[in-house]
Amino acid sequence: MSERPISEQSTGEQSTGEQSIGNVSVHGVDIAGARTVLTVADHMMHLRDAATHLQSIFDTRERGYFSPSEDEQVEHLWVSYHGSRTALLEIVQVIRNEVGKASREQIGEFTLAYAATLILVDAARSLRDRFGKNDLVRRKLNESFDDFRIPADSFDEIQLSLTDPGNALQIKNANEFYEQNQDYIRACAEDDKTFATVVEVIENLRDATDVGKRKYLKARVKELGRNTRDRVLLGNLNKAIYAILELGGRAVAHLSTKPEHVPALPAGIAHQIQELLQPGDVLVTRKEHAMSNYFLPGYWPHVAMYVGGQQVVESMKDGVRVREMSSPFGNDSVAVIRPALDEENIQQAIVRARSHVGKPYDFDFDFTRADRLVCTEVVYRSYEGLGEMQFSLVRRAGRQTVSAEDLLGLALEEQKFQTVAVYCCELSEELLLGDAMRQALRKTMGLASNEADGESA
Incomplete structure (x- = not known):
């Protein structure tokens, strides 16, 4: 027997009308996750426009190859799509790890995961509609992009996954739950601004991603025959959430992730680093087994800028924010580099960094625009032009960029930055300084050992 709609269940709580409680909205939507969903939804529309433009070009070309500039455009679109897709899958994966017993509090988790899934499905179908029958583009998108860890045949x-019977059934379950409880969900949106923005994304995409009855029935017969579920799901909400999370699990199965892994520095290491930090320092970080390690170049994929007061300015999927040290210390490995500038210039850089707070994350990795920033662009725009600080951008996937390892490379060469310390969980249980630090950094970055660093490692 199916349970009553969520709106008829009672928890003894009343809505306060407040917009948020801590890091979640009144109705349980993770605020950072909601920002990410909205940013990615907007970016996917941008990618759709770019894909339409490319399609119009390729449809009028009779030659069977890309020019170098066209090749870069396709590569950039594909890398940007994968980065956005990974951000959404990470949201679903986090909810997958935290989900528990069905309750009204979980309505926010379902809504966020459902919105992320609809964006994923809509984007994949859009790519199929534009390029699925274009053999030239399809072959290109099925190439491996080793610098960004995109495997061969990823487009196919x-x-x-769009026609996978299991996926069709999962989406159907989620659609049915939303349909059954949409009055309650819309009521939640009336007194929860964050919730409302996520619901708006859902309403805009539901019709485009609905699974037809014939496909659903066919999928249901096949899925029931497989008998793959190994646990009983209680309650409509739990079923709906499980459907979304199962779909997300299928999507990331090929990635070498460990959902149970919780990245964090050892307390002693975190304390040592905190003692060494000076305002203006840049923390270069890495999480083991993270999906975000894919589609970003290098062993070290991320940076944050220390601004003093045990806070950093850091651009993550939810945008540029002032964050506590628990953010950079919530990693498995951290390196610290220091700008070669006087205190006056460093303070000016910190003012610049804070001026970017509130801007969205740039899934397009476009360093020519300042209204949305990736993590390294915060450092770039904070320091560029101060003293003798000039950056040489490197072209990757059709974009001029600065990567986290570009910054580390400058520090190792003692150009513009200097190395301070590194903790790399794969190489040592201690915080490394001096020659040992430089040798460790070179090893992680695949650089030849420098004899000037001495024999220690």
Whole structure:
């Protein structure tokens, strides 16, 4: 027997009308996750426009190859799509790890995961509609992009997921739950601004991603025959959440992730680093087994800028924010580099960094625009032009960029930055300084050992 709609269940709580409680909205939507969903939804529309433009070009070309500039455009679109897709899958994966017993509090988790899934499905179908029958583009998107860890045949794999019977059933379950409880969900949106923005994304995409009855029935017969579920799901909400999370699990199965892994520095290491930090320092970080390690170049993929007061300015999927040290210390490995500038210039850089707070994350990795920033662009725009600080941008996937390892490379060469310390969980249980630090950094970055660093490692 199915349970009553969520709106008829009682928890003894009343809505306060407040917009948020801590890091979640009144109705349980993770605020950072909601920001990410909205940013990615907007970026996927941008990618759709770019894909339409490319399609119009390729449809009028009879030659069977890309020019170098066209090749870069396709590569950039594909890398940008994968980065956005990974951000959404990470949201679903986090909810997958935290989900528990069905309750009204979980309505926010379902709504956020459902919105992320609809964006994923809509984007994949859009790519299929534009490029699925274009053999030239399809072959290109099925190439491996080793610098960004995109495997061969990834376009075909993503398109196959659209017709996978299991996926069709999961989406159908989620659609049915939303349909049954949409009055309650819309009521929640009336007194919860964050919730409302996520619901708006859902309403805009539901019709485009609905699974037809014939496909659903066919999928249901096949899925029931497989008998793959190994646990009983209680309650409509739990079923709906499980459907979304199962879909997300299928999507990331090929990535070498460990959902149970919780990245964090050892307390002693975190204390040592905190003692060494000076305002203006840059923390370069890495999480083991993280999906975000894919589609970003290098062993060290991320940076945050220390602004004093045990806070950093850091651009993550939810945008540029002032964050506590628990953010950079919530990693498995951290390196610290220091700008070669006087205190006056460093203070000016910190003022610049704070001026970017509130801007969205740039899934397009476009360093020519300042209204949305990736993590390294915060450092770039904070320091560029101060003293003798000049950066040479490197072209990657059709974009001029600065990567986290570009910054580390400058520090190792003692150009503009200097190395301070590194903790790398794969190489040592201690915080490394001096020659040992430089040798460790070179090893993680695949650089030849420098004899000037001495024999220690």
